[in-house]
Amino acid sequence: xxxxxxxxxxxxxxxxxxxxxxxxxxxxxxxxxxxxxxxxxxxxxxxxxxxxxxxxxxxxxxxxxxxxxxxxxxxxxxxxxxxxxxxxxxxxxxxxxxxxxxxxxxxxxxxxxxxxxxxxxxxxxxxxxxxxxxxxxxxxxxxxxxxxxxxxxxxxxxxxxxxxxxxxxxxxxxxxxxxxxxxxxxxxxxxxxxxxxxxxxxxxxxxxxxxxxxxxxxxxxxxxxxxxxxxxxxxxxxxxxxxxxxxxxxxxxxxxxxxxxxxxxxxxxxxxxxxxxxxxxxxxxxxxxxxxxxxxxxxxxxxxxxxxxxxxxxxxxxxxxxxx
Amino acid sequence: xxxxxxxxxxxxxxxxxxxxxxxxxxxxxxxxxxxxxxxxxxxxxxxxxxxxxxxxxxxxxxxxxxxxxxxxxxxxxxxxxxxxxxxxxxxxxxxxxxxxxxxxxxxxxxxxxxxxxxxxxxxxxxxxxxxxxxxxxxxxxxxxxxxxx
Numbered sequence: 001x002x003x004x005x006x007x008x009x010x011x012x013x014x015x016x017x018x019x020x021x022x023x024x025x026x027x028x029x030x031x032x033x034x035x036x037x038x039x040x041x042x043x044x045x046x047x048x049x050x051x052x053x054x055x056x057x058x059x060x061x062x063x064x065x066x067x068x069x070x071x072x073x074x075x076x077x078x079x080x081x082x083x084x085x086x087x088x089x090x091x092x093x094x095x096x097x098x099x100x101x102x103x104x105x106x107x108x109x110x111x112x113x114x115x116x117x118x119x120x121x122x123x124x125x126x127x128x129x130x131x132x133x134x135x136x137x138x139x140x141x142x143x144x145x146x147x148x149x150x151x152x153x154x155x156x157x158x159x160x161x162x163x164x165x166x167x168x169x170x171x172x173x174x175x176x177x178x179x180x181x182x183x184x185x186x187x188x189x190x191x192x193x194x195x196x197x198x199x200x201x202x203x204x205x206x207x208x209x210x211x212x213x214x215x216x217x218x219x220x221x222x223x224x225x226x227x228x229x230x231x232x233x234x235x236x237x238x239x240x241x242x243x244x245x246x247x248x249x250x251x252x253x254x255x256x257x258x259x260x261x262x263x264x265x266x267x268x269x270x271x272x273x274x275x276x277x278x279x280x281x282x283x284x285x286x287x288x289x290x291x292x293x294x295x296x297x298x299x300x301x302x303x304x305x306x307x308x309x310x311x312x313x314x315x316x317x318x319x320x321x322x323x324x
Numbered sequence: 325x326x327x328x329x330x331x332x333x334x335x336x337x338x339x340x341x342x343x344x345x346x347x348x349x350x351x352x353x354x355x356x357x358x359x360x361x362x363x364x365x366x367x368x369x370x371x372x373x374x375x376x377x378x379x380x381x382x383x384x385x386x387x388x389x390x391x392x393x394x395x396x397x398x399x400x401x402x403x404x405x406x407x408x409x410x411x412x413x414x415x416x417x418x419x420x421x422x423x424x425x426x427x428x429x430x431x432x433x434x435x436x437x438x439x440x441x442x443x444x445x446x447x448x449x450x451x452x453x454x455x456x457x458x459x460x461x462x463x464x465x466x467x468x469x470x471x472x473x
Contacts, residue, residue: 016436017418017436017437018417018418018419018420018437019419019420019421043419043437044417044419045405045407045416045417045419045437046416046417046418046419046437046438047416047439048416048434048436048437048438048439051439051440072419072455074340074453074455075340085414086414086415086416086439087414088407088409088414089407089417090342090344090407090451090453119383121379121380121383121384121392122379122382122383123339123340123379123455123456124339124367124375124379124400124401124456124458125375125376125379125380125398125400127403127455127456128455130383156384156388156391157388159388160385
């Protein structure tokens with residue numbers, strides 16, 4: 001039975017309540033037209049756009065709207081998703097991030113916290129965009145934004161974030177694979193984006209979305225929908241080292257940008273402790289199965305393919321399964 | 325009632341720091357008005373070119389430096405933002421490169437970046453955040469409590 005409970009949800013967006021071009025309503029309309037089922041509004045150091053929409057009744061909008069905020073500090077940008085209050089960013093300094101996040105989690109029980117564009121260029125070209133905090137324990141975060149902005153696979157700093165992410169998960173830190181469009185303005189017509197696919201209940205409740213991020217029930221896709229069946233296991237789960245039948249089905253996504261760029265010639269990769277153990281062609285709408293015994297550590301999956309004519313680009317990246 | 329009227333001379337020693345003002349309101353008002361303007365908004369081209377080169381050297385690994393070949397006419401902007409707290413409750417911020425800002429806090433409608441909030445008696449903390457100060461900047465700040473009749 002394939003898992004169909006993963007939904008496209010945008011985690012990083014801005015309005016004219018900070019430095020975005022959109023009114024909150026325009027942003028929601030665009031997100032709905034694109035094919036997202038939900039969106040976190042994460043303006044810089046404020047959630048006032050969310051409150052503006054909340055005052056107009058969130059139920060009248062066609063997609064789920066979630067509260068978020070991007071702490072936009074001098075030494076890094078930190079995405080806080082699911083906050084119920086706004087929180088002062090000015091208390092942060094380069095050494096106290098662990099303590100600030102601990103205090104934040106004590107105040108807000110149902111939040112997910114991620115590092116935005118950790119390797120983007122920093123001050124003064126992009127103020128605070130490069131993550132420079134001295135962090136004692138990376139497990140205070142739930143995710144690293146490994147694909148930021150539009151055309152993310154062509155952005156150099158996302159390669160660095162991806163490399164960092166693989167190192168962190170292989171140290172045993174539970175970090176979801178997630179992306180952020182960092183949506184400030186109308187997209188270029190030819191652009192592609194990385195879409196965060198997040199497991200949620202049918203209502204796409206905030207609680208279920210946050211819980212899924214915290215448990216790494218997520219994957220990133222440039223458009224195709226990856227369905228899978230690992231028996232009782234899911235992405236982000238801990239499993240025993242034993243033979244498992246891994247079943248996959250790749251379907252074409254229906255996002256509004258799908259004709260703007262070209263993806264084809266897909267291969268499915270099993271990556272066990274950063275070693276590619278299986279690499280097989282995969283086609284839309286054909287089920288593939290593999291009986292595989294993973295080694296202890298991390299097991300994750302990627303779909304690679306030709307992206308705008310460039311071979312071996314990442315099309316889908318899943319969060320890992322942790323093999324104990 | 326004017327609560328604060330200040331002029332600051334800033335330079336790159338101020339960059340990446342905050343300046344906090346505590347403002348005490350003895351009684352409730354209809355609205356709080358914050359006016360902040362600074363100049364220049366942009367760093368001059370010569371200085372900007374030096375900053376950009378140094379920024380790329382610091383943050384971009386050699387392998388990727390060619391991504392920045394077309395950055396020639398980019399000008400570094402100065403960026404100063406406001407944020408406000410009332411009795412430790414965070415009311416918002418306006419993180420935008422507009423160098424001339426007029427912010428209103430009121431119960432029915434506040435300016436972009438801020439939540440609507442009663443202007444009650446008590447302590448307000450207004451913070452200026454110097455995200456990028458890379459010129460010799462003059463900043464003017466005025467905070468006023470008003471009754472709208």
